[in-house]
Amino acid sequence: MVSEPLLRVEGLEVAYGEVQVLWGLDLAVAEQEVVALVGSNGAGKTTTLKALAGALRPRAGRIVFEGRDITGRPAADAVRTGIVLVPEGRQLFAGMSVHENLMMGAYARQDGMGAIRQDLDWVYELFRELAKKRGQLAGTLSGGEQQMCAIGRGLMAKPRLLLLDELSLGLAPVIVDRLVEIVTRIHRERGLAILLVEQDLNVALAMAGRGYVLETGRLVRSGAAEELLADEAVRAAYLGM
Amino acid sequence: MSQILVNGLLTGGLYALVAVGFSLVWGVMNVVNIAHASYIMLGAYITYWLFHLYGLDPFLSIPVSMAALFLLGYAVGSLVLNRVVRFGLVMTLVLTFGIDMILQNGALLLWSADYRSITPAYAGQGLAAGGVMIPYVRLAVFVLAVLFVALFSLFLSRTRMGNAIKATALNPFAAELNGVRIQRVYALTYAIGAALAAAAGSMVSVVYTIHPQVGNVFLTRAFVITVLGGLGSIPGALLGGVILGLAESLATVTVGIGWSEAISFTLLVAILIVRPQGLLGKRFFGGVG
Numbered sequence: 001m002v003s004e005p006l007l008r009v010e011g012l013e014v015a016y017g018e019v020q021v022l023w024g025l026d027l028a029v030a031e032q033e034v035v036a037l038v039g040s041n042g043a044g045k046t047t048t049l050k051a052l053a054g055a056l057r058p059r060a061g062r063i064v065f066e067g068r069d070i071t072g073r074p075a076a077d078a079v080r081t082g083i084v085l086v087p088e089g090r091q092l093f094a095g096m097s098v099h100e101n102l103m104m105g106a107y108a109r110q111d112g113m114g115a116i117r118q119d120l121d122w123v124y125e126l127f128r129e130l131a132k133k134r135g136q137l138a139g140t141l142s143g144g145e146q147q148m149c150a151i152g153r154g155l156m157a158k159p160r161l162l163l164l165d166e167l168s169l170g171l172a173p174v175i176v177d178r179l180v181e182i183v184t185r186i187h188r189e190r191g192l193a194i195l196l197v198e199q200d201l202n203v204a205l206a207m208a209g210r211g212y213v214l215e216t217g218r219l220v221r222s223g224a225a226e227e228l229l230a231d232e233a234v235r236a237a238y239l240g241m
Numbered sequence: 242m243s244q245i246l247v248n249g250l251l252t253g254g255l256y257a258l259v260a261v262g263f264s265l266v267w268g269v270m271n272v273v274n275i276a277h278a279s280y281i282m283l284g285a286y287i288t289y290w291l292f293h294l295y296g297l298d299p300f301l302s303i304p305v306s307m308a309a310l311f312l313l314g315y316a317v318g319s320l321v322l323n324r325v326v327r328f329g330l331v332m333t334l335v336l337t338f339g340i341d342m343i344l345q346n347g348a349l350l351l352w353s354a355d356y357r358s359i360t361p362a363y364a365g366q367g368l369a370a371g372g373v374m375i376p377y378v379r380l381a382v383f384v385l386a387v388l389f390v391a392l393f394s395l396f397l398s399r400t401r402m403g404n405a406i407k408a409t410a411l412n413p414f415a416a417e418l419n420g421v422r423i424q425r426v427y428a429l430t431y432a433i434g435a436a437l438a439a440a441a442g443s444m445v446s447v448v449y450t451i452h453p454q455v456g457n458v459f460l461t462r463a464f465v466i467t468v469l470g471g472l473g474s475i476p477g478a479l480l481g482g483v484i485l486g487l488a489e490s491l492a493t494v495t496v497g498i499g500w501s502e503a504i505s506f507t508l509l510v511a512i513l514i515v516r517p518q519g520l521l522g523k524r525f526f527g528g529v530g
Contacts, residue, residue: 055417055418074417079418079420080420084418085418087418091412092412092415093408093412094411095407095411095523096404096407096411100404100407104404107401107404107408107420108420153419157420
């Protein structure tokens, strides 16, 4: 890459107490790029996203976003710099309505109600299912609808970089297809940079142009989506064999 | 009989206000705030001294006591409680118990254990209708208490800060990811709880005699009402307050006034057996589902 990427991660190391799970991770995401982080269970994918979103404090390394070092910033600040995480397991506000959840996404925004309403209309247009259920408690939605609400809430924060963690987890294939289609549409319409984590290699590389393969906390391979998909070693490593 | 019901209802309104701040702090922060008793007591003393030293009408001193306790609550919340809130219920229980001891003993030192009361000029007057006597003071306390509870409910549902408090109560991790600075929300929640306790305390000083331990009986009731109405539920606090007020009022004529504590705890045990999430406990709040 010639110019400075949107996100640049250098030598990132994260540990939970004594147990280190990320060892010197380097990665980059350019403007308007969709990048996948793949790997088997326990490879450190979710940990990476959490560290980027400020929910975990790295032990070493640097996170540079839009040319600024944001390493160690708390989560509440990461949103304000434009990095928004749609977490694993949705993490909706179960006792609040769909509408209230989406509006909580816009909590940290400073660009006025007009812009927020425009994005709200856009989110309801992307996810027509949600528009019909805006008054319903988020905890009573189906799994697919909850995932839509979580993505919608993330979009309401007006991200510069969207982090999607395990989009497809526990969802029926039809719903996963629909989510993949919507994420692709979001990228096409807004040119939004996305870093996504997936256990399902095919789902991940259907959305992303480029990918990184993680294995027990270390980067083992990176490249264009087609290359990785064709690589026997990647398939083997990915399935944990 | 109707006099008994009216008395119970009037007391119930005040009980609701006593409980609502306690219920908020418990529901949002998972802190059983023993110091709530002291905040009620301090609110009562602020109103008492403003009346005795400056002749300020007790109802007009409510904003003063609320503001003072809001500041104290914010200081305690941000400087002390925030350091231990993630260590769980027992740790914060011990801490707020300690704060309560300091404040109550401080009040004993400063103002002695004397019983004191406020008697504004209109203290003895009332409204007589259909054989029922309603003292103006108690009516005003009831109306104001219910008004405060209603305003607080609007604050939670209609304002950005209120929504942040609700979101933090439901899922602090997600709230943080959405940009909510939860340490600040905790401090603010605790401050609001203290301010509501102060408002209740100011009104307590008009209706009852006060002393440094005056908050303790109300703390017990706040606990019972919170469980009865449902953790963190504002309509629940209102309903629970009125039920407890009526139950106590009926108890005074049936089994005797000495049994009111027993009535409280019987209600507590009964609700825990029959409906542990409380009468109006909301889904997904307070981890009861």
